[in-house]
Amino acid sequence: MTAAITxxxxxxxxxxxxxxxxxxxxVAEGDVFGYLGPNGAGKSTTIRLLMGLxxxxxxxxxxxxxxSMADAVAAKRLIGYAPGELPQFGGLRGAEIVGHFAALRGGxxxxxxxxxxxxxxxxxxxxxxxYSSGNKRKLAILLAFMHRPRLLILDEPSNALDPLNQQELFxxxxxxxxxxxxxxxxxxxxxxxxxVCRRVGIIRHGRLVKVARLEELHEMHxxxxxxxxxxxxxxxxxxxxxxxxxxxxxxxRVTFTARGSFEAVGDALAGHHVVNLSSHEPSLEEVFLTxxxxxxxxxxxx
Amino acid sequence: MRLIGWMAWRLHRRALIGFGAGxxxxxxxxxxxxxxxxxxxxxxxxxxxxxxxxxxxxxxxLVPIPVHPETLGGYEQYKWxxxxxxxxxxxxxxxxxxxxxxxxxxxLTEQWLASGLTRGRxxxxxxxxxxxxxxxxxxxxxxxxxxxxxxxxxxxxxxxxLLKAVSMTAGVLAAYGLVLLLAQLPAERQTATxxxxxxxxxxxxxxxxxxxxxxxxxxxxxxxxxWMERTSSAAPGGSFDLLGTLGLAVAAAVFVAGAAxxxxxxxxxxxxxxxxxxxxxxxxxxxxxxxxxxxxxxxLWEQRVGLLVWTFSTLVVGALMVSVSxxxxxxxxxxxxxxxxxxRAGAGSVYATMLGFIWFGFALLILAGYSVVQASRWAAQDxxxxxxxxxxxPVSRTMVVIDRAVExxxxxxxxxxxxxxxxxxxxxxxxLGLDAGRVFTASALMxxxxxxxxxxxxxxxxxxxRIAVPALAAFAVAEYVLGDLAPILGAPGWxxxxxxxxxxxxxxxxxxxxxxxxxxxxxxVVGFGAALLLMRRRDLSSS
Numbered sequence: 001m002t003a004a005i006t007x008x009x010x011x012x013x014x015x016x017x018x019x020x021x022x023x024x025x026x027v028a029e030g031d032v033f034g035y036l037g038p039n040g041a042g043k044s045t046t047i048r049l050l051m052g053l054x055x056x057x058x059x060x061x062x063x064x065x066x067x068s069m070a071d072a073v074a075a076k077r078l079i080g081y082a083p084g085e086l087p088q089f090g091g092l093r094g095a096e097i098v099g100h101f102a103a104l105r106g107g108x109x110x111x112x113x114x115x116x117x118x119x120x121x122x123x124x125x126x127x128x129x130x131y132s133s134g135n136k137r138k139l140a141i142l143l144a145f146m147h148r149p150r151l152l153i154l155d156e157p158s159n160a161l162d163p164l165n166q167q168e169l170f171x172x173x174x175x176x177x178x179x180x181x182x183x184x185x186x187x188x189x190x191x192x193x194x195x196v197c198r199r200v201g202i203i204r205h206g207r208l209v210k211v212a213r214l215e216e217l218h219e220m221h222x223x224x225x226x227x228x229x230x231x232x233x234x235x236x237x238x239x240x241x242x243x244x245x246x247x248x249x250x251x252x253r254v255t256f257t258a259r260g261s262f263e264a265v266g267d268a269l270a271g272h273h274v275v276n277l278s279s280h281e282p283s284l285e286e287v288f289l290t291x292x293x294x295x296x297x298x299x300x301x302x
Numbered sequence: 303m304r305l306i307g308w309m310a311w312r313l314h315r316r317a318l319i320g321f322g323a324g325x326x327x328x329x330x331x332x333x334x335x336x337x338x339x340x341x342x343x344x345x346x347x348x349x350x351x352x353x354x355x356x357x358x359x360x361x362x363x364l365v366p367i368p369v370h371p372e373t374l375g376g377y378e379q380y381k382w383x384x385x386x387x388x389x390x391x392x393x394x395x396x397x398x399x400x401x402x403x404x405x406x407x408x409x410l411t412e413q414w415l416a417s418g419l420t421r422g423r424x425x426x427x428x429x430x431x432x433x434x435x436x437x438x439x440x441x442x443x444x445x446x447x448x449x450x451x452x453x454x455x456x457x458x459x460x461x462x463x464l465l466k467a468v469s470m471t472a473g474v475l476a477a478y479g480l481v482l483l484l485a486q487l488p489a490e491r492q493t494a495t496x497x498x499x500x501x502x503x504x505x506x507x508x509x510x511x512x513x514x515x516x517x518x519x520x521x522x523x524x525x526x527x528x529w530m531e532r533t534s535s536a537a538p539g540g541s542f543d544l545l546g547t548l549g550l551a552v553a554a555a556v557f558v559a560g561a562a563x564x565x566x567x568x569x570x571x572x573x574x575x576x577x578x579x580x581x582x583x584x585x586x587x588x589x590x591x592x593x594x595x596x597x598x599x600x601x602l603w604e605q606r607v608g609l610l611v612w613t614f615s616t617l618v619v620g621a622l623m624v625s626v627s628x629x630x631x632x633x634x635x636x637x638x639x640x641x642x643x644x645x646r647a648g649a650g651s652v653y654a655t656m657l658g659f660i661w662f663g664f665a666l667l668i669l670a671g672y673s674v675v676q677a678s679r680w681a682a683q684d685x686x687x688x689x690x691x692x693x694x695x696p697v698s699r700t701m702v703v704i705d706r707a708v709e710x711x712x713x714x715x716x717x718x719x720x721x722x723x724x725x726x727x728x729x730x731x732x733x734l735g736l737d738a739g740r741v742f743t744a745s746a747l748m749x750x751x752x753x754x755x756x757x758x759x760x761x762x763x764x765x766x767x768r769i770a771v772p773a774l775a776a777f778a779v780a781e782y783v784l785g786d787l788a789p790i791l792g793a794p795g796w797x798x799x800x801x802x803x804x805x806x807x808x809x810x811x812x813x814x815x816x817x818x819x820x821x822x823x824x825x826x827v828v829g830f831g832a833a834l835l836l837m838r839r840r841d842l843s844s845s
């Protein structure tokens with residue numbers, strides 16, 4: 001079976017170390033691939049290269065076997081794309097924008113448009129400039145999903161959406177993948193990727209440093225934990241536990257980082273009077289700081 | 303003050319450099335033309351001045367009455383500074399719409415207001431920044447006259463020239479304030495641009511009517527062009543209208559205050575005039591408007607209001623120009639010297655020569671201006687990411703360029719047709735007795751003229767959208783000046799023909815010649831071909 005996305009040493013060098021370098025990536029048809037990286041890592045450059053918007057300095061990108069630049073038109077018939085930010089459509093109404101892009105694509109079912117609008121509570125009667133940032137995001141999602149594409153390329157799709165609409169977006173993604181669509185989702189939010197993706201690639205400084213299944217990602221999933229005891233701190237409970245690092249005691253409180261399963265920490269707390277326990281998911285940047293701060297990309301990949 | 307200085311440089315630097323350098327150089331060029339046309343002796347210059355004064359009185363509708371045109375300063379004031387004021391006014395309109403609407407669309411206004419700047423202070427700072435840039439450009443444009451003076455054996459008049467620059471700055475700043483106020487009313491930038499440019503053209507026509515019709519002199523008081531003309535200090539012996547200049551400055555302040563008051567009342571991203579919202583079930587389906595189905599017709603649909611304004615304005619101005627052609631011609635022919643001069647200059651009838659000058663020459667400027675506006679639209683679409691979004695659909699880069707070229711060809715044909723309808727409607731009543739077929743041919747030849755500029759605009763916007771507008775505008779000015787000066791300076795025919803204005807010639811007066819049309823169409827084809835290549839090779843990035 002032809003892969004949905006294949007890149008071979010794909011490079012876009014903007015100079016000064018900026019850009020994307022030697023990206024070798026394969027996303028199989030039907031896969032749901034999360035593309036993670038901090039701001040400026042090269043996620044958008046990768047998407048621009050896949051969409052044929054910028055020329056590669058070297059290497060190639062293929063969409064279902066079609067060259068992303070030479071066969072751009074044929075490739076984009078298969079793609080539904082939601083950019084990080086929609087352009088200014090000024091005085092055009094939502095319905096006019098959708099009508100225009102639907103006509104360019106052809107084969108868009110009006111009932112599908114209506115269904116997505118109702119699910120996302122998007123009013124196409126308003127002018128673009130009257131839309132809030134959340135509504136602009138919904139419009140971008142509609143433009144990506146309305147023609148039931150074989151490949152969805154989504155750039156931080158849940159940005160600016162409220163929790164209810166985020167859930168609706170995740171449902172739409174699950175339905176699309178159930179129908180056999182492939183998803184390439186760029187994000188810097190781990191939880192967004194965890195909701196829908198099966199595989200994840202992590203990019204940093206323009207280089208792909210890790211490709212892993214979601215389960216493997218959980219292994220590197222770090223939480224910051226703070227435990228407050230009623231009877232003084234007990235840091236010794238946590239030292240030496242698998243995945244636990246940086247244990248610090250302060251009065252009645254103990255803070256530490258926990259990677260992977262939380263089971264051992266739970267067992268250690270049994271029998272102790274715990275007044276408060278908090279755990280928060282670090283941002284992806286913090287994960288990177290934890291895992292890659294002092295490593296070169298090659299080392300991290302290794 | 304730092305903010306104003308930063309804005310003046312950062313937001314107007316291209317216009318500042320382009321207009322400043324261009325203005326200074328054009329002063330030199332017209333100085334050379336003066337020397338060539340007026341001669342170097344006092345007697346020849348006096349005779350030249352008399353002829354110019356006599357002819358200019360009949361063209362008061364288009365150009366101001368010259369003051370001491372026998373002098374370098376007087377000649378430059380009449381030939382160059384009167385055109386410069388119009389150019390600066392167009393710049394003011396574009397800058398004001400950009401300040402009122404463009405900044406908002408790009409999110410800059412939101413950022414500035416979020417940083418604690420009040421709406422009023424923001425507009426004042428934007429106006430002051432434009433005023434600073436304008437003053438620099440105006441001073442550069444007038445000081446070129448003194449700089450060229452020794453080379454053409456004339457006296458420098460630095461003080462008078464600087465006073466003229468002050469008057470021009472006050473007048474153009476008033477125009478800027480007016481457009482800034484009008485741009486608060488609609489919510490769309492395109493509508494605001496049409497409003498702004500439209501009102502300035504109207505004020506220019508009002509000034510022309512005030513200069514032409516004795517009983518209507520009073521209406522000139524509403525036009526900043528009228529008050530700017532009252533200062534003629536760039537000519538030795540000319541006058542500086544202190545009260546008029548102060549009045550212009552006060553008007554600018556009042557307009558900006560009005561704009562700030564309206565800005566205070568309206569929502570960010572909205573206009574004072576709110577059109578009805580459409581909501582509900584009807585808004586939950588894709589629009590079925592057939593014009594939205596292809597990029598070409600979608601573009602025409604989107605700019606329908608502006609296109610109608612351009613077409614209708616050209617129609618009205620065309621009819622108006624034809625209606626005044628005979629009286630202007632007769633007045634000129636009543637002077638034996640000018641009658642003889644026109645008889646020598648025109649291969650056909652004097653009326654045809656005059657109509658070619660009054661209408662067709664003016665229409666070429668309208669079409670060049672229209673091309674620049676279109677290039678501005680393409681550049682904005684590119685920078686706002688619309689081209690990028692279009693290319694995420696199954697649309698090729700080639701199609702984007704074809705779309706622009708066909709859209710421009712169609713739209714410019716409509717504007718040309720509007721002008722023809724206006725002329726053809728008025729022609730039978732005008733008493734000019736011209737051949738209708740030749741008028742039609744001359745009108746039709748304006749289309750390849752427009753296409754030539756459009757082709758260059760397409761090429762520039764396809765590769766360098768950020769500089770497309772100033773580059774095309776500078777090219778249009780250079781072409782106009784070349785066409786104007788080449789015959790005066792006695793340049794070879796091929797040099798003059800490098801100007802598309804000169805290439806068009808005066809086909810209503812002389813037998814239509816098709817090679818110019820071929821060359822103009824060739825410029826379009828080359829521009830279009832270059833656009834195809836450039837668009838294919840470039841990287842698209844809206845951010």
